[in-house]
Amino acid sequence: MTQELSTTTAPQPAREASEQARDWWRDAVIYQVYVRSFADSDGDGVGDLRGIRDRLPYLAALGVDAVWLTPFYASPQADGGYDVSDYRAVDPLFGELSDADDLVREAHRLGLRVIVDIVPNHTSDQHAWFRAALAGGPERAYYHFRPGKGEHGELPPNDWESVFGGPAWTRVADGEWYLHLFAPEQPDLDWDQPAVSEEFASVLRFWLDLGVDGFRIDVAHGMVKADGLPDIGLREQAKMIGAQVLPFFDQDGVHEIHRGWRRLLDSYEGERIGVAEAWAPTPERLALYVRPDEMHQAFNFQFLRCPWDPARMREVIDASLEATASVGAPTTWVLSNHDVVRHPTRYGDGPVGVRRARAATLLMLALPGSAYVYQGEELGLPDVTDLPDEVRQDPSFFRAEGQDGFRDGCRVPIPWTREGSSYGFGSGGSWLPQPRVWGELSVEAQTGVPGSTLELYRAALAVRREHPGLGAGDAVTWLDAPEGVLALARDGFICTTNTRDTEVELPVPGSVLLSSATPEFTGGTVRLPADSSTWWAI
Numbered sequence: 264m265t266q267e268l269s270t271t272t273a274p275q276p277a278r279e280a281s282e283q284a285r286d287w288w289r290d291a292v293i294y295q296v297y298v299r300s301f302a303d304s305d306g307d308g309v310g311d312l313r314g315i316r317d318r319l320p321y322l323a324a325l326g327v328d329a330v331w332l333t334p335f336y337a338s339p340q341a342d343g344g345y346d347v348s349d350y351r352a353v354d355p356l357f358g359e360l361s362d363a364d365d366l367v368r369e370a371h372r373l374g375l376r377v378i379v380d381i382v383p384n385h386t387s388d389q390h391a392w393f394r395a396a397l398a399g400g401p402e403r404a405y406y407h408f409r410p411g412k413g414e415h416g417e418l419p420p421n422d423w424e425s426v427f428g429g430p431a432w433t434r435v436a437d438g439e440w441y442l443h444l445f446a447p448e449q450p451d452l453d454w455d456q457p458a459v460s461e462e463f464a465s466v467l468r469f470w471l472d473l474g475v476d477g478f479r480i481d482v483a484h485g486m487v488k489a490d491g492l493p494d495i496g497l498r499e500q501a502k503m504i505g506a507q508v509l510p511f512f513d514q515d516g517v518h519e520i521h522r523g524w525r526r527l528l529d530s531y532e533g534e535r536i537g538v539a540e541a542w543a544p545t546p547e548r549l550a551l552y553v554r555p556d557e558m559h560q561a562f563n564f565q566f567l568r569c570p571w572d573p574a575r576m577r578e579v580i581d582a583s584l585e586a587t588a589s590v591g592a593p594t595t596w597v598l599s600n601h602d603v604v605r606h607p608t609r610y611g612d613g614p615v616g617v618r619r620a621r622a623a624t625l626l627m628l629a630l631p632g633s634a635y636v637y638q639g640e641e642l643g644l645p646d647v648t649d650l651p652d653e654v655r656q657d658p659s660f661f662r663a664e665g666q667d668g669f670r671d672g673c674r675v676p677i678p679w680t681r682e683g684s685s686y687g688f689g690s691g692g693s694w695l696p697q698p699r700v701w702g703e704l705s706v707e708a709q710t711g712v713p714g715s716t717l718e719l720y721r722a723a724l725a726v727r728r729e730h731p732g733l734g735a736g737d738a739v740t741w742l743d744a745p746e747g748v749l750a751l752a753r754d755g756f757i758c759t760t761n762t763r764d765t766e767v768e769l770p771v772p773g774s775v776l777l778s779s780a781t782p783e784f785t786g787g788t789v790r791l792p793a794d795s796s797t798w799w800a801i
Contacts, residue, residue, distance in 0.1 A: 288477075288536045288559050288633060289593040290734035291328040292724055293378065295637045297601045298335050298357055299343065300676040303689025310676065312353065312362035314689065316369050318679075321706065325641065326724030329376035331479050331538075333601060335363065336382075339389050341448035343601075343656075343674070345380075345481060346387035350466040367474045376476035378538065383463050383520075384482040385449040393450050397435060405459055406450050407442035408435075409492070422494045423511060431511075442492075444485060444511060454486040454520060467527055477528070477536035477559070480521075483552065484541040487516035513543050521557040536560065538595075546586035553592035560633055563595045567603065571610050571619050573749050573762045577741065580630060580751075584739065587632075593735060594632035598623055599640050605673050608646035615764075617643050618794040621719060621779035622760055625796035628723050629751065629758035631735060636720070639677040642704050643716035646672040647695075654696060671695060678705035722777055726798065730776070732756035745769060748791070757799040761791040773799035 302314030312335060322330060334344035337352040344354070353360050370377045386393055396403040409420035411434065419432035420440050432440040433447045442451045452459050467478065489510035521539065528535045536559040543549035552561040569579045587594045598606040598620070610619035620643065627634055650671055652660075657670040676694070678701040679687030686701045702708065709717035727733045732754035744750035747763035750772070757772045771789045775782065780795035791797060 285534055286735075287328065287376070287534060290631075291376075291633045292326070292628075292727070293329045293331050293633065293635050294322055294325070294327040295331045295333070295600060295635060297333050297638055297674055299333075299694060300674050300688075301638055302679070303676070303685070303691065303693070306689050306691035307356075308685075308689060308691045308694045309356055310688070311356070312358040312366050316362070316366040319366075319369055319373055319375060323373040323375055325721055326728060327375070327636065329378055329476065330370060331378040331635070332380065334380045334382060334481075339387055339448065341387070342446050345382055346385070346389075346446065346449045347382050348387040348389040348391075350381075350463075351469050364473060371474070377474075378477045378479055378536070379470055379475050380481055381463070381467065381470075381478045382481045383452070383454075384485040385443065385445060385451045388448045388450055396441075396450075399437070405453055405456050407453050407488070407492070408439045409442070411438070411440050421492050422496065423492070442488075444482075451488075452486070454516075460520070460523070464523070464527060467524065471528075471531050471535060475535075476533065477538065478524075479538045479540060480524075480558070481540055483521070483539035483558070483561075484513045484517055484543060485511060486520055487514040489514060508544050513541070513548060518551060518554075518557060521552065525557055538562070546582045547589075550586040550590050550592065553587060554590045555592075560593065560595050562597055562635070564597075566627075567597050567599070567606075571623075571762060573747055573760070576626070576760075576762075577749060580739065584631065594630070595635060596627045596630055596632060597635040597637075598627060599637040599673065600635070601637065601674055602670055603673065604669055605637075605640065605644060605646040607640075607643060608648065608672075612645060615794065616645065617716070618780065619762075621716060622762075622794055622796040624720065625723060625777065625779050625798060626749065626758060626760045628727050629733065629753070629756070629796075629798065631739060631753070637673075641717050641720035642677065642706065642709060644675075644677065644701075644704060647675045647698055648672055650675075650695065656695070678702060680705055680707045719777075719779060723798075726776055730756060730800075742772075752801070755801055757801055758796060759791060759799070760796040761793060764793050766790045766792050773801035776800050 296315055299310045301310045302318045303310050304313035304317060305311060334347060335353055335357040336347045337349035337354045338344045338347050353363055367377050392402040392405050396406055410416050411420055412418040416438050419430050423431040425431045426444055427446055431442055431444050433443060434440050443449050444451055493510050524537055528537055539552040539558040539561040541549060541552045541561050542564060546565060549561050552558050563583050565579050565583060569575050583594045606623060607616040607620040610616045655671045675697055676685060676688040681702040685693040686697060686705050709715035712718060733756060740752040742750040742752055745767050748767055749760040751758050761767050768788050768790050771787055776798040778797040780792040782797055783790040
């Protein structure tokens with residue numbers, strides 16, 4: 264068990280000790296709050312900023328370092344708030360600007376940092392700019408308007424398809440077409456226009472002045488399109504998380520935008536950060552977004568997409584660490600978010616899926632870098648796969664050949680109590696129906712229960728914060744292990760993950776710190792349960 268097979272060095276450039284203490288983002292655990300579904304303070308069935316503020320002590324006690332909030336700006340809500348009509352206003356559905364200010368202040372009082380979403384690839388079709396564009400104003404240049412093809416311009420300008428399905432173009436009354444890589448209510452901005460860049464720099468300053476600690480940049484790879492908007496000639500063009508090489512994603516020009524934003528962030532005190540939601544075809548392309556003069560972090564979707572397979576997991580871990588090490592950035596790890604099926608369901612659903620999800624969490628939290636936790640995963644929530652069609656609200660569900668349409672299933676409001684019309688989410692029910700089993704998965708039902716998923720997360724985050732071998736770190740060493748078992752070592756620490764559906768026996772590597780399922784000891788050997796991870800002190 265101690266034979267070294269290989270070592271992958273994680274990114275940790277030489278820094279002074281005081282500087283290391285300041286770089287909080289290198290090993291932070293960041294909790295994603297989907298605002299609509301976290302906590303409802305006013306009983307209208309939709310989560311809001313006051314509800315989040317009231318629940319911040321729960322997050323502080325969980326042991327996370329920061330909270331990332333999905334968009335709460337003024338919006339017609341055609342895509343859950345990712346269609347913004349005013350970037351400087353809070354939508355009345357979620358509260359008022361003073362509520363955002365109160366939330367940030369309370370989070371800081373509790374030692375939590377706050378990251379907010381920014382949506383720069385597109386606006387709402389109700390944004391003042393787009394309404395003026397439709398009226399023939401100069402703002403039309405801020406978007407991608409083009410004449411159509413065909414004898415009468417009746418065909419779209421090119422063959423690009425929306426991520427949500429169907430053409431990526433909609434025709435307006437005067438005959439021209441506008442580009443929308445997502446819903447028609449989300450027209451894409453033209454970042455070649457200086458006014459667009461100037462406006463977003465102003466928006467960032469507005470929220471930085473209010474006190475937020477950074478931004479998660481939606482579609483950070485999408486703001487720049489290839490010159491001439493060339494045809495692709497392929498079907499299956501775009502997925503929510505894909506590896507395609509496309510003329511509207513991951514163009515080199517986006518990096519100039521990010522460098523400008525990094526300079527803006529660095530001009531503020533307090534280590535404000537930028538997190539790129541960038542979909543890149545390779546880890547090497549993704550690493551470009553986190554060069555020293557660009558964003559601080561980029562989401563590692565390669566890890567999220569990885570199946571429950573030890574060889575593939577190791578391959579992704581190695582490739583991720585190698586790519587980010589090349590630019591001196593930390594790697595990020597994430598298993599679920601508001602756009603994908605929750606990982607207990609992806610890993611097999613039912614008891615098997617939960618076992619694997621718990622094991623994957625310990626593996627993720629053992630790795631060097633920063634980890635993201637999506638609300639409710641600490642409760643072991645599965646995806647809700649049986650929502651009736653009439654209650655669904657995901658725009659991709661209603662567009663033919665679009666993304667799976669199952670994003671509503673991971674957005675069902677989370678349960679806080681065993682009983683009640685919405686299990687403690689709010690007094691007026693919930694905007695998406697919750698399953699009957701939600702009560703037994705609630706925070707109340709799991710708090711203080713040994714072995715519960717919630718207590719596993721609390722314990723893991725506490726150990727991760729206290730153990731000197733965890734967090735940012737500087738290396739992962741792979742150890743010899745039986746087939747189907749991943750064994751990695753860090754300073755004074757080993758994580759073993761048994762991906763097999765049967766228990767496996769191996770020599771005891773150290774003393775148990777934490778396990779997702781109880782191992783059994785016989786003399787100098789240990790039996791690792793099926794689909795489990797164990798942390799060891801050595």
